[in-house]
Amino acid sequence: MLRCGNLVLDESRWTVHRAGTLVDLSPTEFRLLACLLRHQGSVLTRAELLEYVWGRGYTGQPQVVETYISYLRRKLHGLGPPLIHTRRGVGYLLRGQDPDAMDLTGPDLAGG
Numbered sequence: 001m002l003r004c005g006n007l008v009l010d011e012s013r014w015t016v017h018r019a020g021t022l023v024d025l026s027p028t029e030f031r032l033l034a035c036l037l038r039h040q041g042s043v044l045t046r047a048e049l050l051e052y053v054w055g056r057g058y059t060g061q062p063q064v065v066e067t068y069i070s071y072l073r074r075k076l077h078g079l080g081p082p083l084i085h086t087r088r089g090v091g092y093l094l095r096g097q098d099p100d101a102m103d104l105t106g107p108d109l110a111g112g
Helices: 027-038 046-054 064-079
Strands: 002-004 007-010 015-018 084-087 091-094
Touching (some): 007 027, 027 064, 027 091, 046 064, 046 091, 064 084
Antiparallel strands (some): 007 015, 084 091
């Protein structure tokens, strides 16, 4: 199981819960969230996410990452504080609201 705050992803059961509520994700959304959880606290670039989630052979539009990040945000952020953050010009990261979380509140962080 992978956890971040009140978010729990169970890879063996292919389920995600946020604040105790089951969250219905597509297979791609699930893989993307699992990737972000495995690397929580670290910024992942679009290229890294494309490789980890869609595979090295992916030849489609790279904007698919932004599309799926948006889908995840819509499904997860209504159940608690935002966990997925954008680091402008760099990539995305997932981090919880614990007091030991890294401070990314500078002007280059887009909080949404």
